[in-house]
Amino acid sequence: MKSGRWLLWGALLLLTAALLSVLVFLAAEYELSRDQAQLEEDVATVAGDIRSALLRNVQTLQSLHSVAPSPNAWNAPASELLQTHREMMRLEWRDAALQPLSVRVSPFTPGVFDFLGREQAQPEVVQACEAARRASGPAYSASYFWPMRDGKGLELIEMCLPVAFAGKPQGMLVVTYALSGILTELINRDLMRGRGLSFNEADGTRLAIFSAIPANRRNLRAQTVLDLPGHTLILQLESPRRARGLFPNVLTAVVGLLSLALLVVLFLLGRDIRRRQRAEQDLANALAFRKAMEDSLVTGLRARDMSGRITYVNPAFCQMVGRRADELIGSGPPAPWWPPELVDEYQHRQEVRLAGRYFPREGFESVFQRPDGTRFPVLIIEAPLIDAQGEQTGYMSAILDLTEQRRIEDLNRATFERLQATARLATVGEMASLISHELNQPLAAIASYASGMLNVLRDPGVGSLSPEDQRHAIERIAEQAERAGRVIKSVADFVRRRDTEREAVPPASLIDSIYPLVALQAKKQGVRLQIDIDPNCPPVLCDRTMIEQVLLNLTRNGIQAMPMGDPPAGSGLRVLGIRVARASPEPALSPGRAGPAWVSFAVTDHGQGLSPEVAQRLFTPYFTTKADGMGLGLSLCRTVVEQHGGALTHQPAEPRGTTFRFSLPVTPI
Template identity: 70%
Template structure:
């Protein structure tokens, strides 16, 4: 039986299916071919880009090393200022840098002062004289002068005796000393040496490197690519001051097979297959991301709150090891979080002498005996030794299961609070001192008022007694010696009563802030006024009084009574500083010295035509035990005294009196021991 012929419809359907399969296969093959071609082009472009980047890197390395050589030459000149000392360091430099074949030191006229040749090319200038390269040297130095810095000449070929040659280039560096041109340092470079010594050897392994002209002429060759494989070429410009070189880098390109590209196509197909899985995972990923975002926002909010706190936070486990600290606590103790987390007891911020006490307190807490939650004060110490008070509030740390996992502490720095309390205390003390000063002022006014009448009575009685002691007019009998001495004593009583009245009046004027009357007084008269009272006191204490007044010392313009009181107060303090029975000088004598002399004497007129002021210095020197640093700092503080019977106002009032006259009251140690009090008064015009 003959087979039935196929229907045209089926044939057309089958033909269409094959055409579809053929089109699909053709499409897949075309896609693979395009993918392989694109992959090959991409790889070649990638290799070319990488080679160009390496060429730029080699060019930058050469430029950086040339700049480093310039700095080395500058250092060579600065440490070897003379021609004789320059030769040996130059030879060492040539031995360390093989790219340099010659170093020269030329003066400002470019005459050769000194030179050294490289040991690696000993016969470099044996075939041709160095003078043949002077045009290149002059060209580089001209460019260096114009640019005020190093400059390079164009490269030139230098023949050698063995029929070969070398491409070289000159570098000229102008040098100065104290801002004045001092000549030039000329360095001769070998282009092959630059390629060999100034480049990265690992980067050039298996590659070719050369210097070429712009037209392709090869100047110097370091290495070349061997074999018949296809090579990639990259060029980079080495732009130097005064000259430009073209760097050529070659690299062989490995011919890869088809398998990596097919593998790329397989990966692409698998990527399409995984698309469905990705679609299924997309919804789960979106849900997970939403949950993670909520958790991250919550954590970020909590961390922002903890970082913004000025209160230190610290979490510890049940063994006392730190598990968390915030930035405020790290800043408080001066340690980083990495140093604190994981550390145990004893804590690094505990003062050494309090370690046992703090250790016992922590052991009680870790044993379960929780301290009250209202907090307790403690003292912390930073690594630099600074100590500061803190308030610690601690509570148990409970996890989600209700179990205690440790302790959470909040630490407050009480330094600022203590500072405010100290300021308040100091302000209160100043108010109290001001109140005492007001009371002293009132007492001074009351005493001056009450003492004026007795002093006036004393002066009156002294005057009446003198009148009775005077002989009658016309009497020829001589006054008896006893009567004369009694008259002298009564005059002294009257003078001292009058002086006491002036002192009280000056104190009253000082308390009331009235303008005091000043007069021209000689230093000798000031010393004479206090010498009788001071002489009695030093004689009683067994102290020798020494007074020296410079012959050319001018008179001073001052309130006589107040300055006499200042001198007397300083002299009495000097006497009291030397306890009886203790020798204070090398000779074994207890000595009190008063010196007066001009501090600065100017003649003529000042720059503006005005007369320049003259100052007179008064000094009181004792050889007592001296002043300790603590006492010296508080010496002029009101109500501060080192004597049980003292009020602490004498030196403060003395300084105020001297400052009202425009002068200054200072003190300094005396030699071999003791103290010198010195004050200045303006000289009379």
């Protein structure tokens, strides 16, 4: 296996050396073609830069004339323009006959036309301006050589631009460019490092040079045509050749065969490497997964050999017993975490368990001790440790710290006991609140009847009552006392959430039972009662006492919502309406029921109504808008109605006030 791998490696090295030799030649040719392509791209970029710069100059001249339409105003900005554009040698404003109106000369080359007069270049100016007049745009003349003093000279070119103001022709702007200035000022000089750039004629004669490199037949050259309106220039870029010599031609077949042989060897070698890497990666992943899993566990893990010595512990176990891994690995019984007085017991238990090799599935509880003397309960679950050959090499233990579990159990036990006591106190408080709230009305009625009787007995001259009236008053007192007893019983059953005894009660009987109390309170407040009971209403199935209390609460709230003076006595709104009629079942509460199987009770007052804030919290326990209210009435009313299967709702009344409505089920036939 190893010899075969070495042969593959040797073949790979030989093929790689041969392939590299071929690739050197191909790389040299590729570098040459790439350099030539890059050079051609760069010369095209330089030509584009020059063309764009010249176009920007034309736009600048047009804007210059638009802001300075007169020669006097034109002189200052023209001079400023020449200071920022060194490629311009001279700037002239000529009339339609090409006579100068204003002339500005570049401050950088003031003596260009000192040796020969400007009139010597008149043919080129005329040529450019005639072409510009025909094209109605900028035009360039042919380049020409202009001699200077001391045997020097420049290659110049004229550009003529027609100008107009307010739609009227204003003559021509003539710009004299130096080709060397164009190369110097209008190109990206970073591209010219180590290269030569020049303007050439078609026969290769150089007109202007920006930079030059030593002449060499190995230099790379690239040319492009710079098309200007009226004239064309040839731009040439030279660069030294980077290739170092030439290699003989190499047949494509040799490269193909070498590449194919290399691919085969690489495939065979790669397959072997992939197998090994896959096996190593799987092993590394398994080890990393096991390590991450063991390190993340809160359960302590401990491995021991057949003699009971520790061979492995995870971080959770070390943290549990308060010792480092290097202190634990290799140690045997007695363990350092055993309490001193329990060492003999634990030693005997371990010997018995390991000798019989019996490990209960549910584990066993024990007590460990940390170095600081702290003791804590643990649950130990052990199992045999089997190696890859299926032989037992030791024992694996999982240890759970039960300290938190014991604490939570004690806390839950104490919390449950407190909740039971609190629930009993809450029930007692709720019953007391309900009884005190619901007994107010029958006790108030008893007190009222008793006060009337006492007034008659104390002062017979004030008014006389017949025996029948006296008997009637005493019967009313007895009824209200009996009613108070029923209230106490119903409230107690309600608080205990027991099923109350329901009976078939005619709706009119419910109204008649509360009428004396409602009428008495309405008379005191100056409110007129308006009762409308549908004679066709069937009996309802309800707890009579609790429903009477609901009606009493709603009517009392309605009367209190209309205090004296609001609404005014003459408005006709000081009326409390009680309406009883048949109603259809509410779909949300009685799905599937069809037909008029419910009776609706509505209590309407004409008070100020409910604000949105009050309406939102109206049925919240202990929420009240009254100074002496307890906030339990409407909450209890809704609970009672919902226990009967209905719902207590409210809505605005017209023209003002509020209507409270609830439904009770009809007694089944």
